[in-house]
Amino acid sequence: MRIGILTVSAFCFSVLPVTAQQQPTAPKLGPLTVDKIMREPAQWLGGLPSAPYWSENGKQIYFQWNPTKARRDSLYVVNAGGGTPRKVSLAEQRSLPANRGRYDQRHLRKVYEKDGDIYLLDLKSQQVRRVTNTAERETEADFALQDKAVSYVRGGNLYTWDPATGETVQRTDFRRGSKPGPGEMDKSAKFLRAQQLALFQVIRQRDQDAKARERAQRALNRLRPKGIWLGSKTVENLQLSPDGRYVTYTLVQEPAADKLALVPNFVTLSGFTEDISTRSKVGAPQTAYELGIYDIGRDTTFVLGYKDLKGLDELPAYRKEYQLSASAPTDTAKTKKAAKPAMEVRRVVPYGPFWSNTGQRAFLVVRSADNKDRWIVALDPTTQKISLLDRQRDEAWINGPGIGYEAGNVGWLPDGRRIWFQSEETGYSHLYTVDVTTGQKKALTSGKFEVQDARLSLDKKSWHLTANKTHPGEQHFYRMPVEGGPLTQLTTRPGANEVTLSPDEKTLVVRYSYANKPWELFVMPNKPGAAMRQLTHSTTPEFESYPWRDPEIITIKARDGADVYARLYRPATATAQGPAVIFVHGAGYLQNAHKWWSQYFREYMFHNLLVDQGYTVLDIDYRGSSGYGRDVRTGIYRYMGGKDLNDQVDGAKLLVEKYGVSPQRIGIYGGSYGGFITLMAMFTQPDVFKAGAALRSVTDWAHYNHGYTDNILNEPYNDSLAYARSSPINYAEGLKGALLMCHGMVDTNVHFQDIVRLSQRLIELKKENWELAVYPVEDHGFVEPSSWTDEYKRILKLFDTNLKPAVPVSR
Template identity: 35%
Template structure:
């Protein structure tokens, strides 16, 4: 379809233009005026009154009047050398934003220019100063602490610094160090007694923060418990005991001494050396003590070898000129099922009670029966349904680091999150302390896999009620579940809820969500009864928050498509104009006038929902001959990049502006599997990674040719990590779609990737080899017809260098010609050296100039 017919189409396009204060946006890379808006209207931002550079995001038509001046040649041309140089030149944005220990004083870190050192700064909300005051070295141990614990009487704070325990009295601000061990301290919590409990090696201690008096609460060992009088091991030993009085007397003496010792321990707490014994072949997965110090939950897991002797990575560039052998993680193909054992420890009576999983709904369901049947049929076998107990573990998502065990501070309840090894179930349970058994509270099942991103949960402070996130409706939403009652939702709709925080008074829960638009994240709060809903920001773009210790303030980290993150301060009570706290973007960056892409909704040929995408094109793109184009494939698979905030792919954002300057149109698609669009969008790739995403790329190319004046035979693609995998799949399975592709740090065979990520989507190779063969590019390499560039870092402990090595050998054996490999000997998965970034993107640009443009 010719560009002149765009206005006749029913498809409308959402155009997002970012206006940056008085700094003119370079209109040469804005979408042209006859691409029109669609979707929800976006209201103007409530901009901070004190901002030096006010940022406004609007959805609007770009209409050129006779007075408009279209900029076709930027006054400061973008260069690869600049955008791939060390990112210090962007301005060194705030990091580790939070609050000073126990105070409503903002703290954040900022990289020192030209140095790896981070300096900390503080800002008072009552007298805010842009970019804050440099903190003294004496405050560093306070400012770097993320997890801070408060005593029940609010008098003391405790936190870890460099693995050691520190406490501070609020009234005097005096800091005391409690632990000095070579071993790291962990597992902090304040007990109801006011003592701070903590773990050092295999023991839990409690210390009074005022007197520093310390006592051992209990310890544990992974060994068989000592027995003073063991039964006879065999016939000969039994006869020895019966016939020799000397032996019988020694056994009797040992029994008397042991009994006397137990009596002393029972009568004198200060002599207690209580130890619990767990299986010798196990290790600790978690230990959590109750606030009253009477109970603990322990989880142990098999002490399996985490890696094999072959799980190594050679590092060729070393100071001594030799080759170093680095240990790396094992492959999913080598993963073994794991089952955690769960125990309730009665600290008063020194008794260990196993907690059975048999009460869990679906405990012995054969959830992979259809998968196993399909694979068995391919082998010519018949599969019989197996209802043996499933392997179950504590929920241990690598995506977030919150504990899977939560005690209620006052109600004597404990909540535990469990997951099935097969990734199809997540349970939240409590423990009946009297009956010594688990009580199921919530089950989340998914025939594909349980999302690792939305699993936060905890207790409301004022009642024995759990709050949690669940995808049961198809989107992540917030629920409250009283222990003895039914759960009820606090949020609902076609949007994602994340980052939940309970207010100090327990009356509200704060959260982040994309209610307005899939690519706009704002901050909201809801009352725990669900009656009060309130938006607290109206900034558009991407916004995160940290609630102040008092609960009165929100520290916001906000960004737009053209501006990196800055800090803002606003009220937690109502919607107000935030106060801007930092202005760190450099004038050099602003002078280049990088332009925001449009957010377009590309119709899908396979599902009802559109494919949200970022579109980069010049104001003159619809004029003249059809243009060349590039489609960028973001990494991580489950990641959202077509949002209205600053992209983690900031170099690519600048590179795409550069490509537009060179005459290209660029499309950045949130293909199926991307984050932010609900459960069905996420799980479309179950057992078929690369198929739905490539279908979306086909729709993307079709849309570009019909709506953006792009030549169908002048489109290239590139991406890194998962995006590199997608480049492989597109070139191998749709060989006519792209004229060339660049795969950066790419996955070529999923059996070589890690277990936590891959087994979610493809199960494991021993159970579901069909899924791995269906999803791994190395099985489709014979389809390569167009030029392929592979850029491979050699010290990549995420996607191993061997992924490229094996694929290169496969291409050689297939006698393919149009491929080349660039290796980066010192780079990990995410490049570090500016020279490597520059070399990589020069090669990518050369590939497109040679084979696409």
């Protein structure tokens, strides 16, 4: 009976109204621990918005978001004028036009692919026409024939569709394999055939009928595209010229089968070990590309040549070092002059063509396969000739904002006479134009900052630019007259402002963050200094309950005089001769000493934890980082572990001389490229760094991929010196301090084999002060909170054990 009373009383109490005093308080984060900060981010930090885009009528903004702490993001929509974001249902998503697509020149229609079919959207009426409805997949939707038709690719061939008549025309007929040749007849067969024709009238008449049918078929075939035999090649990038006379295409020849590295996956659903086929290694044969042109009027095809391209036979400077070494006499008797090496012509990769609106002119971007040259050339498909408009040469490698590794950011100005592009000619990526008729080049922007993106406005009267003009660690949105001139800054908040323009370009949706404030969406008028109105609030009360630090942006004066930017985290009450940790970001070409929310947000939170426990933390944008121009970007050429490692050592020196850190209590850690630098630091600077944690590290660059490594170190068989001095495995005997290595066993980027090879090297060198932690289900980027937690508990233990003073034992 007593139990029953208690139960009823408890139930009655639970349904009573909750008073203000009884309201549950929001969870507090409290003292930071690894367990807390390495949880699933959406569960406690908040699901941050990403990938915003406008509806075609400019009334709504769509974006990915996760405010409900689900396992993955979902599509949300909010009215541009305000209101509460709502989740977009699957049924509604199916009815939406694809975000990506192509617009006609007057921006009245949009063509796009969705679920393997092509659609045409009238932007004024919002009416959609379905262009294709087939089991095959159609892709690469675009406008053609000066916007009179829609083009697309199906089954490796180009088609056009006329909206006025509904007629579909096949424009190419590519065929795999080789063209069949005429049947061969021996002398006996020829004799017998002639005899039959001479003897029998029926045979003669049937032979004449067959030949007549063949002539008729050939006449009919003239109305259809020429059969183009590809052999073992494939085609991509099919384009119809605006006047309809030419089809251009890229011929792709894959290299002969090369050995691929296998990554064994041990923890699988099947219970069996399953091998993952990944990639070849640097120096392996690469894919070859050619530009093919089908002249429809002449019913013929040709492949563009580049033999007259300026500098095509110019070998990189580093090759001369090896030639001089090879030609040097080995003794006094060998005085005969070394034979002159045969001239090499480098392979190139063409991109384009890019046609003017009228179709009267075209240009290509051509890059050398070794990535040391980028040519912009005018193309005359009638004469099959190209003429040089601009050559960019870098003895290291061509890259940078708006340039990249492909065509880059290029286009035509409205006059149809000038093209625009970005170049690092001055050491920073800026915007240029060149006149295709006179060759006159003009710089539209200049200064010690980078233009990170450039787009012409719809009315073609101005540019919209993203640049880090105010500070290397800030990104702002600007407007500039089409002919160049002052940059008008539109965004003002310090940090990063990622802008997406509304269809009428009157409004901006801004994805904005600051160093200690995660990404949120804002909307503002396209006017200088206009107020930003917030659309989302993503962070949780638990996350907001902790005072996350705004790291100080400092510059380190490097030994060669360069200014190196870094983030500095300091305890409120620093201990004299206290411990410090240097963090090395990954990717090499990446920026992290900036004023916005870091993609290394877990590391950022870990740095807050370290500072709470008395550590000083330094996060350096070392040589090779992005955001600082060509010289910083290429500062690691032919020697990774050179200037980039010196910057870490110079940072450690600054910590000791200016911030009171003990030179005996400095640790270092990082992942991927940061793991590589950590290994180089522990092996070659053992008196500077007492402890290091190398995560998913490259240990030998000869075992990494071609696309990344070849740019920086060239090919291993052509520049063996660069690989020898850049690979940590060659320096392992220098280890003195405590080393922790962590690696995912199914890493398809930096293979687990890398760390296994280094481990064997350390064993053979009889090193004892190292350990390896393996993560059986993780790829290069960890995804499981349990893995992140385990890894960072080990890192914290490493630093606490080796960098903090021993606690006296009470007696």
